[in-house]
Amino acid sequence: MRPQRVLPAVALFALLIAPAQAQHHEMHSAQGEAGPSDAAVLQAPGQAVFGTVQEAIRALEADSTTDWSEVDVDRLRRHLLDMHHVAMHVDVVQKTPIENGVRIRVRPTKDAARAALGRVLDAHPAMLKMETGWTMDVDKGESAYTLRVTTEAPREEDKIRALGYIGLLAYGQHHQHHHWKLVQGTRPHEPSSHHEDPSP
Known part of the structure; x- marks a missing residue:
């Protein structure tokens, strides 16, 4: 038992x-x-320039045709700093609907932003035209720029007005292609001279 x-x-x-x-x-x-x-817990690099540069380096390493003697990461960095200034240090003074589109007056708040905006606006209208068919006319004043963006398609007028300054600059996929060409060491549409600014 x-x-x-x-x-x-x-x-x-x-x-x-x-x-x-x-x-x-x-x-x-x-x-x-x-x-x-542990290394995979965090994905973001912590800063936009770092993130784009990391992505570019990974693409270069994955491309068997990469010629490292031609690669120019610093040139990509300088362009990304231009984009930073154009996005962060430019005030939109006025946005006015006009026939077929919009007129936008913007004023850079830093010398570096003024120089960066000049470089960006030298190239962007042609790229925007190529991708969308929209026309961007740029008038440079003493302290401000006036952008006039129009379309021949009436259904796109409200879209252009809604995009505004930063939307019209960011619009499209040409930025990624441009960054890839820069880091590869080719010379895309922008002028070759960039000026360093110690306070991005």
């Missing part, structure tokens, strides 16, 4: 310790896996 009393006790003990053993095993498994996965 004694063995019949022992078996329930053993079974009860097993039921009590099983959850603790399972939890202990899971903790050790998680700890063992934590090390290798």
Whole structure:
């Protein structure tokens, strides 16, 4: 009769310790896996220029035809700084609907932004025309620029007005192509001279 009393006790003990053993095993498994996965927890590089440069370097490394003697990462960086100034240090003074489109007056708030905006607006109208058919006319004043963007398609007029200054500059896929050509060391549409600015 004694063995019949022992078996329930053993079974009860097993039921009590099983959850603790399972939890202990899971903790050790998680700890063992934590090390290798730590590097994959965070994905963002923390800064937009870093992110674009990292993406470009990965693409260069994956491209078997990359000629590293021609690669120019610094040139890409300078262009990205131009984009930063144009996005962050230019005030939109006025936006007015006009026939077939919009007129926008903008004023750079820093010398670096003024120089950057001049370089960007030298090239962007032609790229916008190529991608969309829209016409961007640029008038440069003493302290401000006036952009006049129009379309021959009436259904696109509201879209142009809604995009506004930054939307019209960011619009399209030519930026990515341009960045790729820059980092490869080719010379796209922009002038070759860029001026460093210590405060991006």
